[in-house]
Amino acid sequence: MEYSILDNVGRKLVALVRLGVICILVAPLLVTVLLSLSKSFTFPPSGFTFGWYLNFLDRPEFIRGLTTSIVLAASTVIVSTAIGSGLAFVLVRHAFKGTGLLKGLVLSPVSLPRIACGVSLFLLFVNIGVTGAFLELLALHVIITCPYVVSVLSASLAGVDESLEQASMNLGANRYQTFLRVTLPLIRPGLVAAAIFAFVVSFDEVTASTFLVDAHTTTYPVVLFSYMERGGLDPTVAAGTSILLAPLLVLMFILDRYVGLGRALGIWRVS
Amino acid sequence: MTTPRRTAPFWLAPALPALALYLAIYVPSLAILAVLSFFKFEPGHLPIPALTLSNYARFILDPYYLGLMLNTLYLAAVASVVAVAMSYPLAYSLVRSPGLRRIILPAVTISFFISAILRLYGWIGILGENGVLNGTLVSLGIIPSPLPILFTDKAVVIGLTDFAIPYAVLILASSISNIDASLEQAAQNLGATQWQTFLRITLPLTRPGLIAALVLSFAQAVSAFITPLLLGGGRVPMLATQVYDSMIFSVNYPFASATVVVILAVILLITFGVGRARPTTGL
Numbered sequence: 258m259e260y261s262i263l264d265n266v267g268r269k270l271v272a273l274v275r276l277g278v279i280c281i282l283v284a285p286l287l288v289t290v291l292l293s294l295s296k297s298f299t300f301p302p303s304g305f306t307f308g309w310y311l312n313f314l315d316r317p318e319f320i321r322g323l324t325t326s327i328v329l330a331a332s333t334v335i336v337s338t339a340i341g342s343g344l345a346f347v348l349v350r351h352a353f354k355g356t357g358l359l360k361g362l363v364l365s366p367v368s369l370p371r372i373a374c375g376v377s378l379f380l381l382f383v384n385i386g387v388t389g390a391f392l393e394l395l396a397l398h399v400i401i402t403c404p405y406v407v408s409v410l411s412a413s414l415a416g417v418d419e420s421l422e423q424a425s426m427n428l429g430a431n432r433y434q435t436f437l438r439v440t441l442p443l444i445r446p447g448l449v450a451a452a453i454f455a456f457v458v459s460f461d462e463v464t465a466s467t468f469l470v471d472a473h474t475t476t477y478p479v480v481l482f483s484y485m486e487r488g489g490l491d492p493t494v495a496a497g498t499s500i501l502l503a504p505l506l507v508l509m510f511i512l513d514r515y516v517g518l519g520r521a522l523g524i525w526r527v528s
Numbered sequence: 529m530t531t532p533r534r535t536a537p538f539w540l541a542p543a544l545p546a547l548a549l550y551l552a553i554y555v556p557s558l559a560i561l562a563v564l565s566f567f568k569f570e571p572g573h574l575p576i577p578a579l580t581l582s583n584y585a586r587f588i589l590d591p592y593y594l595g596l597m598l599n600t601l602y603l604a605a606v607a608s609v610v611a612v613a614m615s616y617p618l619a620y621s622l623v624r625s626p627g628l629r630r631i632i633l634p635a636v637t638i639s640f641f642i643s644a645i646l647r648l649y650g651w652i653g654i655l656g657e658n659g660v661l662n663g664t665l666v667s668l669g670i671i672p673s674p675l676p677i678l679f680t681d682k683a684v685v686i687g688l689t690d691f692a693i694p695y696a697v698l699i700l701a702s703s704i705s706n707i708d709a710s711l712e713q714a715a716q717n718l719g720a721t722q723w724q725t726f727l728r729i730t731l732p733l734t735r736p737g738l739i740a741a742l743v744l745s746f747a748q749a750v751s752a753f754i755t756p757l758l759l760g761g762g763r764v765p766m767l768a769t770q771v772y773d774s775m776i777f778s779v780n781y782p783f784a785s786a787t788v789v790v791i792l793a794v795i796l797l798i799t800f801g802v803g804r805a806r807p808t809t810g811l
Contacts, residue, residue, distance in 0.1 A: 264721050264722045264723055267722065267723055268722070271617045272617075274614060274617045275617045275618055275621055275628075277614070278614045278615065278617070278618045278693060279618070279631065279632065279635055281614075281689075281690055281693065282635045282636065282638075282639045282690075282693060282694070283635055284650065284654060284660075285646070285647045285648075285649075285650025285651050285653075285654065285690070286638070286639075286642060286646065286647070286650060287650075288650040288653040288654050288660055289646050289647075289649050289650040289653065291653075292649075292653045298653075298658070299658035299659075299663065301663060301667070339545070340545040340546040340549065341546060342542075343541075343542030343543055343544075343545060343546060344542070344543045344546040344547070346542050346543075347539065347540060347542055347543035348543070350539070351539050351540075359543075359547075362550055362555075363546070363550065366554065368747070368795075369792075370747070370748075370751030370768070370788075370791060370792070370795070371751070371753070372751055372753050372768045372771055372772075372788060372791065373558075373561070373751070373788045373791065373792060376561060376771060376775060376784060376785065376788050377557035377558050377560065377561040377788070378553070378557045379775070380557065380560045380561055380564060380781060380785065381553065381556055381557035381560050384560060396549070396553055399549065400549065400550070400553065400554050403546060403549075407546075457641050460643075461641075461643045461644060463644060463645065463753075463754055464753045464754060464768075467753075467772070468775065478643060478644070478645050481645045482645060482754060482758070485645070485648075485649070485652075485758055486757060486758065490652060490656075494645065494649050495646075495649055495653070498643055498645055498646035498649060499646070501643060501646070502642075505638075505641055505642065508641070509634075509637060509638065509641060518633050518634065518637050519633060521637075522633075522636065522637060522640070522698055
C-alpha cells in the first residue's frame with residue numbers, strides 16, 4: 258500500500274470534517290440543555306438555576322399544549338397503526354393491477370413538504386366547513402405518519418412465512434384468530450418501531466399543524482414556536498424542550514432493543 | 529366455499545379505512561390547492577373562481593417575488609451542497625469504521641428524533657450576539673466585537689444545513705455500504721494512493737447516492753418554514769414563509785396556493801431533472 262503526503266493531509270482533513278460534523282449535530286442539543294440551567298441568556302453562563310423550569314411550569318398554555326400533543330400523538334399512533342397495518346397487509350399479500358399506484362399514493366405524503374400538507378388540508382376543511390381543530394390535526398397527523406407505518410409493517414409482513422398462517426388455518430383457526438395469534442406476534446418488532454416513529458413524527462410536527470391549530474387546541478411544538486416567533490428567546494423554551502430528552506432517550510433505547518438503530522434509521526428513507 | 533368473484537372484495541377490506549382517508553381527504557385537499565391557485569383574489573372577498581395565471585405571473589413579473597424565489601433557490605442550493613459535502617466523511621466512517629459507528633449512529637439518530645424547536649433554540653444560543661460562538665471568539669480576543677450572524681441569511685443556511693445532514697448521512701451511508709470493499713482494496717494493491725482510490729473508485733460508485741442526497745436536502749431546504757422564521761428573525765423571507773404571510777396576514781389563499789405549487793414544481797423539476805437515482809437500503 259502506498260502513502261503520499263497528500264494522503265496524510267487528506268486523512269487529517271477528513272478526520273477534522275468528521276469531528277466538525279459530529280459537533281454540529283450535537284452542539285445545538287448541548288447548548289439548549291446548558292442554557293435551560295443557566296441564569297442568563299448569555300455565554301459563558303453566569304450561574305446555575307432551575308428558574309426556567311419553574312417558569313415553564315407556571316405557564317398554563319405550555320402545559321395545555323403538552324397535554325394536547327401527548328393525546329394527539331397517542332391517538333395518531335392508534336389510528337395510524339390500525340389503518341396502516343391493514344393497508345400494508347393488502348399491499349404485501351395481494352399483488353393486483355394497481356399495487357404500484359396505490360403504494361405511490363400511500364407513501365407520497367413523505368415527499369410532500371409539510372407546508373403543502375398544512376395549507377391544502379386547511380383549505381379543504383375551510384371549504385367543506387369542518388370545524389374542530391383536534392380532528393383536523395388528527396387527520397393531518399395520520400396522513401403524515403401513515404407512510405412510515407405502512408413502510409415498516411410491509412417490511413415486517415414480507416418477512417413472515419405464509420406457511421405458518423396456512424398451518425394455523427389448517428389446524429382449525431379462523432382468519433382473525435390466525436392474525437391475532439400467529440401474524441401479530443411475528444410482526445411485533447415492526448409494530449413497536451411503527452408506533453414509535455408515528456409518535457415521534459406526530460409529537461414533533463410543527464409546520465403543517467400551524468395552519469390547523471385554534472385558540473383552544475394548540476399542539477406543544479406550535480406553542481413553543483409561536484412563543485419564540487413573538488420574540489420569546491429566554492430559556493423557558495430551552496427548559497420546555499429539554500424535559501423531552503429523557504422520554505426520547507427511552508424511546509431510542511426501546512427502538513435499539515427491538516429493531517436496532519441502524520435498521521430503524523433505514524426506515525426514515527421511505528422509498 | 530365462496531366463488532372467487534365473491535371473495536374478491538374481502539381481501540381488499542383491510543385497506544379500505546386507509547384508502548378512504550387518502551381518497552376523501554388527502555387527494556381532494558391537494559386538488560383544492562391546485563384549483564385555488566388559479567382563482568382571483570379581492571381583498572375582503574371570497575376567492576373568485578376565474579381561470580387566471582396572475583398568481584403565478586407575480587413570480588416572474590414582480591421583482592420582489594422573483595427575488596424571493598431566486599433567493600430561496602440560492603439558500604437551498606448552498607445548504608444542500610454543504611450538507612452533502614460534510615456528510616460524506618461521516619457516512620463513510622459510519623459504514624467502514626465499527627469504532628466510529630458507535631458514536632456516529634446515536635448522534636445521527638438523536639438528531640432525527642429531537643424536536644426541531646430544540647435544535648433551533650440551540651442555534652440561536654450559539655449564533656446570537658451574546659451566544660456561544662461570539663462569546664468565545666470575543667473573550668479569546670479573536671474578534672473585537674460580536675459578529676452579526678443570527679437573523680441573517682448566514683444563520684438560515686447554517687440551520688438548513690444542520691437539518692439536511694442526518695438525511696444526507698443516511699442516504700450516503702446506504703450507498704457506500706453497497707460498494708464492495710474489495711474494489712477499493714484492489715485499487716490500492718495495484719498502486720493507487722488513498723486519494724486516487726477515493727476519486728476513481730469510491731466517488732464514482734456512490735454517484736447515485738450523492739445525487740439522491742443532494743435532491744432530498746434541496747427539497748427539504750427549499751420548502752423550509754420554521755428555520756428561516758426563527759433563525760432569520762423575519763428578515764430572511766423564503767417561499768414557505770411567504771405562504772404563511774399570505775395565509776395569515778393578507779388572507780390571500782389563491783396566492784398562497786400558487787406559492788405552494790411553485791415550491792412543489794421546483795421540487796419535482798429538481799427530482800426528475802437531476803435524475804431519479806435511488807440506492808437501495810443497506811444500513
